[in-house]
Amino acid sequence: MNPYNLFKFVPLPVLQVAARAAARTVHWLPEINIIRTIKINMALTAPVLDSACNKTSIKDIIRNQSLGSVESIKSWAMPPEWSIAQIVKVHNKDIFLEGLANPNGMLAIVPHLGTWEMMNAWLNQFGAPTIMYKPVKNKLINAFILQGRTRLNATLVRTDASGVKAIFKTLKQGGFSIVLPDHVPDPSGGVIVPFFGIDTLTSTLASKLASKTQCALVGLSCIRRDDRRGFDIYCYKLDDPDLYHRDVKVAAHALNKAMEPMIMDNFSHYMWGYKRFKRIPSLGNPYRTTEAKLADFISANLPPTNPGSFS
Numbered sequence: 001m002n003p004y005n006l007f008k009f010v011p012l013p014v015l016q017v018a019a020r021a022a023a024r025t026v027h028w029l030p031e032i033n034i035i036r037t038i039k040i041n042m043a044l045t046a047p048v049l050d051s052a053c054n055k056t057s058i059k060d061i062i063r064n065q066s067l068g069s070v071e072s073i074k075s076w077a078m079p080p081e082w083s084i085a086q087i088v089k090v091h092n093k094d095i096f097l098e099g100l101a102n103p104n105g106m107l108a109i110v111p112h113l114g115t116w117e118m119m120n121a122w123l124n125q126f127g128a129p130t131i132m133y134k135p136v137k138n139k140l141i142n143a144f145i146l147q148g149r150t151r152l153n154a155t156l157v158r159t160d161a162s163g164v165k166a167i168f169k170t171l172k173q174g175g176f177s178i179v180l181p182d183h184v185p186d187p188s189g190g191v192i193v194p195f196f197g198i199d200t201l202t203s204t205l206a207s208k209l210a211s212k213t214q215c216a217l218v219g220l221s222c223i224r225r226d227d228r229r230g231f232d233i234y235c236y237k238l239d240d241p242d243l244y245h246r247d248v249k250v251a252a253h254a255l256n257k258a259m260e261p262m263i264m265d266n267f268s269h270y271m272w273g274y275k276r277f278k279r280i281p282s283l284g285n286p287y288r289t290t291e292a293k294l295a296d297f298i299s300a301n302l303p304p305t306n307p308g309s310f311s
Helices: 005-011 012-027 033-048 060-078 080-085 095-102 115-126 140-149 161-173 205-213 248-265 291-303
Strands: 085-092 105-111 130-132 155-157 176-180 190-195 198-203 215-223 231-237
Touching: 005 130, 005 140, 005 231, 012 033, 012 060, 012 291, 033 060, 060 115, 060 140, 060 215, 080 085, 080 095, 080 291, 085 115, 095 105, 095 130, 095 215, 105 205, 105 248, 115 176, 115 215, 115 231, 130 161, 155 161, 161 176, 161 198, 161 205, 176 205, 190 291, 198 215, 198 248, 205 248
Parallel strands: 085 231, 105 176, 105 215, 130 155
Antiparallel strands: 190 198, 215 231
16 A cells, blocks of 8 residues: 555644644744745845835744645545535636637646645546646655546646646637646747846746637636635636747746735745746746845846845
8 A cells, every 4th residue: 555545544633733843843943945945036026015014923834834735635635525515605606607618719727826736636526637746756655646636527637748738628628728828848848037036947838838728717716715625725816818828938927927816815835945936047946046146137137126024
């Protein structure tokens, strides 16, 4: 038996308590990589954030990322019905249903926001989506994740040209797919456009699919409730005409702009521990540069801002 299956027998509240304890420990290790990454991301994006987001603390971000990890593990270990039962409310569900009804198919835009894995079982109630899957290096973890995802109705395809063709075919047939568009792609699969005010390498997959199929685009996020009693799903209508622009740079920029309000709504739930900005043309990799060079870049390229409370 895969040892990760033991998570099936650990109650979610117990896992969440452990995650919060781990997050508190990490917060007191200022030299740890994830804290440095979060600080750099906050320094880069602070000039374009509103005051509420600038008050978000690193402690909040680490806690939510830690909780999201154990919640995802629990969802992989459990049958789909369990994950569906964790969803308490779906906000603006009519947007989602309208997207599903589009004869050109629907592409769900799911940033690294909240506990998106918990939402997969709920989504799979509405059809059999085609989803890209990139195997992880650890064989035990990969088998565990695959076990969880193959319980669903989804068709898993490779993250290559064959996978893109499969998603394209699904959309042309009026089906739907799910894309996490805010990862850092290979240079051949991306363009340089702003994301939270930073010119950085951005994936073009969702933009190309939208342009070629004219499918509906619906933003989705799955956020832990403040009362800790389950999760809420939020649906966003993405209908800016530029999202379908033939110029992939225009379309990719529009998609980044569309994701920003989704993230701002639940800012501390975004995975700011991810090195999203590691390909900035005028700077290189900010996570590997010196503090002096990073400060010079921010001073020269970004508008001034009041210091936030990223501590």
